[in-house]
Amino acid sequence: MAAAFWGSNTKRARCIRRRSREFDVDFDPTQEQCAALDGWARFVDRDLVPVVQPFNDQAFTPEVAHRLMAMMSPYGVGCGWLPEDSGGAGLDFLTSGLLFEALALRSPDAAGLAWVAEGAALKVYANGSDEIKRRYLPGMLLGKVIGCSAISEPGMGSSVREMRTRAVRDGKNFRITGEKTWCSNATVADVMIVMAKTDEKEFSMFLIDRREHGFESREINKLGLNGWPLGQVLLDDVVVPEENLLGKLGSGMRETMKGFNRSRCFVSTLALGIARAALDEAIQYAQQRSQFGKPIAGHQLVQAMLAQMATDLAASQLLVYRALAMMAQGKPCELEASIAKSFATEAAQRVASTAIQVFGAAGITKDLSIERHFRNARMLTIPDGTTQINQLIIGRKLTGIDAFS
Ligand SMILES: Cc1cc2nc3c(=O)[nH]c(=O)nc-3n(C[C@H](O)[C@H](O)[C@H](O)COP(=O)(O)OP(=O)(O)OC[C@H]3O[C@@H](n4cnc5c(N)ncnc54)[C@H](O)[C@@H]3O)c2cc1C
Known part of the structure; x- marks a missing residue:
């Protein structure tokens, strides 16, 4: 039946076979x-x-x-x-x-x-x-010099081209003015790779050295991942020499977009770690906590919660490892990175939320780490393309139609 189906639809069969070869990546750890x-x-x-x-x-x-x-x-x-x-x-x-x-x-x-x-x-x-x-x-x-990358601004997040920060040439220097926000590592960074407009439709990347050129940063209070610094940066007519232009003038957007596959995969590895921690702790708690005369792990509905968490985690791992393996092999993986990122980060919040349910009221106390896993996981559906932006990338890859605007 299956053979007849594929046989009767050769174009689709060829496409599936080509896809499965692309996905034929070995990610058993050596x-x-x-x-x-x-x-x-x-x-x-x-x-x-x-x-x-x-x-x-x-x-x-x-x-x-x-x-x-x-x-x-x-x-x-x-x-x-x-x-x-x-x-x-x-x-x-x-x-x-x-x-x-x-x-x-x-x-x-x-x-x-x-x-x-x-x-x-x-x-x-x-x-x-x-x-x-x-x-x-x-x-x-x-690890002596810490870097950060500043793209987002108060008025611009998903729509990077709406950036306002400008770098204006002044002899052998550039003068950079603007405000950046949600910038990871900002308050501990020695150098910042900043993206700025160098013309109406031209974006370029510059390295700014905190000690030499100066930039002000301030920590933002946030929901989770509170150890990981996240800050706002003010660039008030910061003068950098033209040597600090990274790449060619106008290559900033292209270079930044190239880096997104990588960052989508690596933000997903954080989601994997958080989900794994939440699952491990939920299993342990379910084995130790007794209600109705037996460990709650012995109740079928509790096992169903654990099973769903484990399934979400396993699926996330496979998707993330596949995208990483393709990247390691130098294969194009825009689709796979967006699938991995959107699935793994959404799954991590489901897993962490269900872990709270397994713990009952103990799950919401700040005395334990379960509520923290939930807050941490909740952070990750936003950076490196929100879930919706990654869905638009997936949709564009599948259909060839751009639905961004
Ligand atoms: C933990 C964390 C770390 C970060 N690190 C950095 C960093 O190091 N450097 C940096 O520059 N930035 C960083 N960011 C910022 C991040 O890149 C932005 O938050 C992200 O791009 C989304 O932008 P925004 O928050 O302005 O949301 P917006 O773009 O305003 O989006 C708001 C909502 O609208 C939706 N939306 C927007 N456009 C569309 C559309 N076309 N179709 C459908 N839905 C749409 C979004 O999905 C979202 O739900 C970080 C953010 C977080 C949370």
Whole structure:
């Protein structure tokens, strides 16, 4: 029956076969990856958790953020995507994603800090002049210089082209004026990769050094992921030399869009870690808590909740690993990254919300971590393309029709 169906619809069959070959990616961890993950998980539990724990309800200070980055760098977290000959750890995206997932299980805040810093380093590596790389890359890769990326503004989020920040040429300098917001790592960053308009329809990327060129930042109070700094940035006629232009004049939008597949995958690894933590804690609680004369895990409806959580997590993992593996193999993966991001981040909030239900009233107390997983997960459906924006990307890929405006 199935063969007859596919046989009678050869165009569709060819398309499905081509797709399944594209999806034919092997993401079983190798022995090497397993060994790296074991060592990493031990380090995170033993050395990193004690540093991050006091920051469940307040943002890392610059000192703590730098200490964390320096601690993680030897494991390839914060510097993994850059090749070894540039001072990076030369990890493939899947291995790096597994490390980030394991970190997010214990501290999604530290994972966010490192992922954004690593993204900024990669932009410097890919677009910086030799001089800019010489000055900033070694420090960024050792965790001594923390980077952030500033695109969003108070009046512009999803619609990046509506940006107002401007960079105006003034001899051998550019003068940058504008306001950026929701900028991860802003209050601990030493360097900021900022996107600004250099003409009516032209966008460019600049590196701004906090100490040399100056930028003001202020922490924003938020719902979750409170250790991971998130700030507002004021750029008041900041003067940067033309050497600080990253890439060619006008290449900013293209370069930023290229980076979105990567950031969608890595924000999804945070969702995986949070969902895993919520599920693990819900299972443990359900085994220990007794009602009606037996552990609540023995009640079928509680098992149904756990089963749904585990299914959401497993599906998210497969989607995220697939997108990471495709990226590691250099395959185009815009569709897969958007599917992974929209599914995994929405699933993480479902999982964390159900975990609260398994805990009953104990799930809402700030004395336990369950309510925090819920607040943390809730943050992730917004950055790197909201769920709706990722759905529009998926829809555009499927239909060839752009429904953005
Ligand atoms: C944890 C976190 C970290 C972040 N880190 C950074 C960072 O490091 N750097 C940075 O520059 N920014 C960062 N952001 C900002 C993020 O990129 C923006 O919040 C995001 O792009 C959405 O923009 P917005 O919040 O202005 O929402 P808006 O764009 O105003 O959207 C509001 C609502 O309208 C919907 N919507 C908008 N347009 C459409 C459409 N065409 N069709 C259907 N629905 C639509 C959205 O899905 C959303 O539900 C971060 C945000 C968060 C939450």
